[in-house]
Amino acid sequence: MSERLVARHPELPATALESSSPQPRSSRNTTSVQVVVRFRPQVNEDEQQDRTAFWALPNERSVQSVDGTYCFDFMRAFAEAATQEDVFEHVGKPVVSDVLNGYNGTVLAYGQTSSGKTYSMFGPESETTTTPRPELQGIVPRAARQVFQHIEESLEYTEFTLRCSFMEVYKEKMKDLLRPNIEALRVKELPQRGLFVDGLSREYVTCAADVQAVIAAGLRSRVVGKTRCNLHSSRSHVIFVLHVEQSLPQGEEKLGKLTLVDLAGSEKVSKSECVGETLEEAKKINWSLSALGKVIDALAEQRPHVPYRDSQLTRVLQEALGGNCRTTLLVAASGAQQHADETLSSLRFATRAKSVRNVAKVNYTYSPEQLLLLVAKLQKQLASAHEHIVELGGFPRPAEESPTHAEMWERTHRSSSARLSKRSVSSPKFAISDEASPTAKFAKDLKSREAEEDDLEAEDDRLLYNEATLTPLLAAARRAIANFEETLLAQEKSLTEVRLLRASREDGVAVPRPSGPSESGEEQDLMSERFRALQHAVNARSYKWRLQLEEFRSESLAMESQMRSTFAQDLERALAEARWKLSELQDTEAISPRAEALSGESKRSRAGPKLDGILGVAAKPKIARPVPRKHVSPSKRLAAGSSKEAKQSQVPTPRGVAPRTPAGPTRGVALRGSFQRTVEAKSQPAEDVLWVAGTGDTSGEIFPEHGHQEDTVAVQREASSETPEVPCKSEDPQQKYDALHTGFQHHQELLETQRKLRGLTQQIHSKDLQLSALRHEIRIKDALLGCLQDEERRVLEVNDSELEMLLEKALSPLAAILTRARTTHRAAQDVERQVSSLSAR
């Protein structure tokens, strides 16, 4: 198979070429990649039951996520209902028109696996039959049909030569699908031919059926595999190329190249569940697609380097991406929610691709006659140019030219002497004159020498003037350099000190400061002062924190002691209460001589030791009731009524029993509880009058107040009677005494139990207090810990950031000084050089 080499002419007049052909998409050569998106319908049950995530809006240009989060605009957005014909009308047809106009045109189908790329490019039946149903045919067969239709309809005499090639890139290896036994094709680049795939076959095709047969044959050789996402998944990128050569009536030629690419689909390995060989394929596919993405990114951002060589796919598509080509990207997608991530990523890729710009040119070859005419025209132009030079007597002097030019010349001459000396030799103007006649050459030489002499004279003057003005400047510069060097030295010392100080702070070790003559330098002093100030600040802060810590501690101790004293007070109060009650009991027991006789032993043996056991104190005969109690000591109350008698008799007044008094009112005291059942007092004559009643309450509290009579205790007393009623019917004093004594015994037992209870309650209360004290202590300790941690962090932060700041402050003037010193040094060197060159002259 022979191949014709086609030279591309960059500035072909478009009108001449396009007059007999359909109009191209843009009259300008720079076009951006056109991007269209096509949504395929839901093809399986899973998808049909799934929600929709993305859809094409009715304006046929926008794609939006259903929740409204994303919206993308493209040249065209095809909804699921779009037919193959709709897609071809908007995607394939314009590209084919461009190709027939002599441009290179490419359609790239991109998208995730199973998104409908192969369906769109070839159609569902292209592989299985050479006569697929026309309505199902994809872009490739339709493009072929359009080309042949154009040929048939063409009125002008034009000779068409159509050839097609079909190749795949499988696992980074290129294979000819029309010659499957030839493997490992390679991309080559020649200056005249540009990029091409070496060894790729080109089949002549004469009708659309031929193309369909080529497609079917190629697709059968294409590597496909079964994955979970697609039962017929393409495992390679396929590239179909239709070369359309047109020989026009005047002998010139146009060459259009239609490249139709069905890329393998990107896939998530986790989703496609591929293993073994299919997994390897998936890796390569994703890898080459990511290389494609990088190329698109580089082109979109107009980076100087585009990584075409990263993969075979991008290398072979180099022309379509950013080169001499009009390119359309067809992004196939599924709108189902389960593919939302992949669709979003494809849409983002598509958006980036919109920014890629190509420079498309018509591929035009002049006919031999046209070339001869062009050569003759150029020769004529050259001759007239030569004549004009001779007429002018050589190369014109700059002074005679326009003022702008003269100014520029002056400026050039005022540049450095080195450039001046070379100018006359390397100037392209003189190089052109070299090709002129000998006279012109001589004239040019003469003029150039004159110009050079003038230049040298001017330069001499300039240098003399410079010497006079620059010598003092040089001296000043030297002085400045010396000063700067000194300052630099001092700065370096300061810097060393800063570093040492920092190191010492980090290690916690005192590092001796460097000493030297620069110690007295102002900068260093300033630095030292700053560091001292910083250290003081840090110390002050740490003292402040320590102080706070101590305050916290003392506060917590104060709280603790307060709690302890409260607890002690409570204990004391309880103890006093117990003592008081004991003394009351002792008073009660002493009411009758018989009882006293008995209780002389028994009150110590029964109540006393028991209470002593509980309270740990010895019962005393008479103890005042603790002040905080509401009720007043009954003994005092009794004493209020018959204080003299009570004092005279020196007998402790028992609680609840009115002492026998010869005159005056007898106060009654009620006892609540079981005592009621034992002693049922009625209005009966007796030595001691006691009315006892109760509500059955067993709290054991004694109510000396008359105010409680109504609801709890009824106390009646015979104020006028000398002989009080006794709670016993018997007149026998012994029996009376027994009854009374039994009542006291019960009462004492009751009191004992109550005291035990009280003791236990107080113990519980004290435990509670201890517990809450402990909790409080824990809270205080937590707060202290937090404070300490805060302090530590803040001190560290403050130190670090202040040190950083200080270092930065110290370094920035250093850098500025260094730069200034260097500049001055350079200037001084320049001056020195000039002076020495002047001296040499």
Ligand SMILES: Nc1ncnc2c1ncn2[C@@H]1O[C@H](COP(=O)(O)OP(=O)(O)OP(=O)(O)O)[C@@H](O)[C@H]1O
């Ligand atoms: N527009 C459409 N209308 C009806 N069915 C479609 C359409 N697009 C795709 N399909 C069906 O979806 C399935 C997948 O399509 P296709 O093989 O073209 O996907 P693909 O992108 O080429 O996948 P892969 O990258 O894995 O090769 C096929 O069964 C195909 O017939």
